[in-house]
Amino acid sequence: xxxxxxxxxxxxxxxxxxxxxxxxxxxxxxxxxxxxxxxxxxxxxxxxxxxxxxxxxxxxxxxxxxxxxxxxxxxxxxxxxxxxxxxxxxxxxxxxxxxxxxxxxxxxxxxxxxxxxxxxxxxxxxxxxxxxxxxxxxxxxxxxxxxxxxxxxxxxxxxxxxxxxxxxxxxxxxxxxxxxxxxxxxxxxxxxxxxxxxxxxxxxxxxxxxxxxxxxxxxxxxxxxxxxxxxxxxxxxxxxx
Amino acid sequence: xxxxxxxxxxxxxxxxxxxxxxxxxxxxxxxxxxxxxxxxxxxxxxxxxxxxxxxxxxxxxxxxxxxxxxxxxxxxxxxxxxxxxxxxxxxxxxxxxxxxxxxxxxxxxxxxxxxxxxxxxxxxxxxxxxxxxxxxxxxxxxxxxxxxxxxxxxxxxxxxxxxxxxxxxxxxxxxxxxxxxxxxxxxxxxxxxxxxxxxxxxxxxxxxxxxxxxxxxxxxxxxxxxxxxxxxxxxxxxxxxxxxxxxxxxxxxxxxxxxxxxxxxxxxxxxxxxxxxxxxxxxxxxxxxxxxxxxxxxxxxxxxxxxxxxxxxxxxxxxxxx
Numbered sequence: 001x002x003x004x005x006x007x008x009x010x011x012x013x014x015x016x017x018x019x020x021x022x023x024x025x026x027x028x029x030x031x032x033x034x035x036x037x038x039x040x041x042x043x044x045x046x047x048x049x050x051x052x053x054x055x056x057x058x059x060x061x062x063x064x065x066x067x068x069x070x071x072x073x074x075x076x077x078x079x080x081x082x083x084x085x086x087x088x089x090x091x092x093x094x095x096x097x098x099x100x101x102x103x104x105x106x107x108x109x110x111x112x113x114x115x116x117x118x119x120x121x122x123x124x125x126x127x128x129x130x131x132x133x134x135x136x137x138x139x140x141x142x143x144x145x146x147x148x149x150x151x152x153x154x155x156x157x158x159x160x161x162x163x164x165x166x167x168x169x170x171x172x173x174x175x176x177x178x179x180x181x182x183x184x185x186x187x188x189x190x191x192x193x194x195x196x197x198x199x200x201x202x203x204x205x206x207x208x209x210x211x212x213x214x215x216x217x218x219x220x221x222x223x224x225x226x227x228x229x230x231x232x233x234x235x236x237x238x239x240x241x
Numbered sequence: 242x243x244x245x246x247x248x249x250x251x252x253x254x255x256x257x258x259x260x261x262x263x264x265x266x267x268x269x270x271x272x273x274x275x276x277x278x279x280x281x282x283x284x285x286x287x288x289x290x291x292x293x294x295x296x297x298x299x300x301x302x303x304x305x306x307x308x309x310x311x312x313x314x315x316x317x318x319x320x321x322x323x324x325x326x327x328x329x330x331x332x333x334x335x336x337x338x339x340x341x342x343x344x345x346x347x348x349x350x351x352x353x354x355x356x357x358x359x360x361x362x363x364x365x366x367x368x369x370x371x372x373x374x375x376x377x378x379x380x381x382x383x384x385x386x387x388x389x390x391x392x393x394x395x396x397x398x399x400x401x402x403x404x405x406x407x408x409x410x411x412x413x414x415x416x417x418x419x420x421x422x423x424x425x426x427x428x429x430x431x432x433x434x435x436x437x438x439x440x441x442x443x444x445x446x447x448x449x450x451x452x453x454x455x456x457x458x459x460x461x462x463x464x465x466x467x468x469x470x471x472x473x474x475x476x477x478x479x480x481x482x483x484x485x486x487x488x489x490x491x492x493x494x495x496x497x498x499x500x501x502x503x504x505x506x507x508x509x510x511x512x513x514x515x516x517x518x519x520x521x522x523x524x525x526x527x528x529x530x531x532x533x534x535x536x537x538x539x540x541x542x543x544x545x546x547x548x549x550x551x552x553x554x555x556x557x558x559x560x561x562x563x
Contacts, residue, residue, distance in 0.1 A: 002351040003348050003349075003351035003352035005351075006344065006347055006348045006351050007337065007340075007348055009344075010337060010339070010340035010341075010344040010348065011337060011339055011340065012339050066337075070335070070336070070337055070338060071335050072335040072336070072337060073335075074295075074300055074329075074331050074332075074335055075329075075331075075335035075349070075394070076352060077298075077299070077300060077324075078298050078300070078324060078327070078328075078329040078331070079324075079325070079349055079352035079353045080321060080324070080325060080352050080353065080354070081298070081299045081300075081320065081321050081324045082321050239295070239300065239301045239302070240295070240300040240301070
């Protein structure tokens with residue numbers, strides 16, 4: 001696991017993901033000073049939630065894709081050939097950092113955005129930030145796994161990003177509108193779970209969202225486990241170039 | 242590491258077959274790397290050298306046969322320990338381009354579970370002459386520097402066996418000599434080496450043993466002397482006489498049934514049924530011709546390879562890695 005942490009420390013992609021979310025965070029401060037945080041502290045969603053979501057997908061793909069992109073997988077596996085262990089190590093480091101960055105940014109958002117909102121009609125609500133943090137943690141956790149799994153399945157950095165985005169924006173959307181199977185789409189189920197954690201019946205794009213049930217959690221878990229299993233199987237069985 | 246790993250054969254393939262669709266990359270190939278040796282793996286492009294190395298390291302699965310590393314069969318319990326006690330440089334150095342040389346080595350040390358690797362990293366960087374560039378990103382290195390860093394990475398963790406696939410690729414002559422000398426010295430520090438190379442002369446200069454493969458099958462195997470002997474190529478003698486005595490010398494030696502080629506400036510190449518070099522000296526002296534030089538012109542690995550494989554392989558030739 002230490003080797004994976006060292007790769008994160010040494011490579012530019014994780015740093016650029018972090019820089020991107022920090023820039024959005026700072027822009028959120030500027031926006032809050034100028035126009036206030038919004039009636040429901042929307043600044044947290046826009047300046048923290050969406051950037052960390054995008055960074056989570058990219059980081060999830062990168063965690064695996066970097067080895068294919070730089071042809072270093074053979075080196076990694078000749079240092080320690082236990083492939084399943086490598087998958088778990090990478091997954092653990094990725095989830096740890098996704099959770100850490102999302103949590104820390106939300107923790108910082110409360111006092112900083114609250115301070116920045118002085119003089120405006122609305123202040124930043126602690127409960128709104130807490131709810132947003134929980135919802136974002138859930139989404140970022142899930143979408144980083146989607147990116148990670150598609151990088152394993154495609155054995156490619158570019159392929160992983162492309163397929164993860166195609167899955168999230170096309171395949172899953174198609175599933176969600178096809179009669180009889182629309183209830184097993186991952187995105188809407190995740191949206192319900194996130195909104196329930198947020199204590200809201202409004203989705204990320206303003207749409208009405210039903211309350212989540214246990215089945216929604218199971219649907220999300222099933223998709224994530226299924227994609228991960230597919231990726232791990234591909235990784236375990238394939239020759240390493 | 243189990244006791245079974247303490248064996249003299251550090252790596253072996255036993256009747257290994259590997260197919261890619263209808264293509265047979267390895268055909269019941271057997272080879273062995275003996276402890277304390279520098280063993281060469283030779284073959285033309287597409288002969289299966291890299292596939293053999295991949296199978297040894299568990300990166301590719303064999304369809305049939307057995308592969309083992311440090312006495313542990315591929316995929317068996319303890320195989321990961323055997324891999325950890327081996328180093329590898331396959332098809333060029335695999336480097337994290339945007340990480341420095343030192344960071345690349347730290348990553349490898351961490352992947353091998355080495356605690357406090359700093360002294361070893363410093364020693365290896367010094368050994369390959371990269372101490373002064375330790376903080377430079379690997380992507381900014383020349384090919385030679387990348388190869389040297391790749392070799393240093395392969396040596397992280399004091400492996401018992403190092404497997405090097407074309408380690409002199411892309412190096413200039415000075416770099417080739419440098420890497421060759423580094424490799425030749427490895428057995429002194431307890432590291433055995435399996436090195437694949439398309440440079441036959443290189444292998445002859447740095448290896449104690451060699452395995453020659455062609456189209457995935459074993460062609461010859463043994464010490465360099467054994468392989469040169471297996472080819473059955475008779476060595477010629479190089480003879481030097483005074484330039485004005487070249488013609489009489491050719492006539493004299495031809496008179497006893499030897500083949501003589503005039504190389505110019507009094508230098509002759511003599512071959513044929515010669516029991517001993519003194520026979521040439523004696524015959525020429527009997528004609529009043531005295532030698533200024535007489536030496537055995539040993540067959541080189543290149544001619545042996547051509548003899549054993551039936552000439553240049555139309556599918557690849559010896560200019561590329563297999």
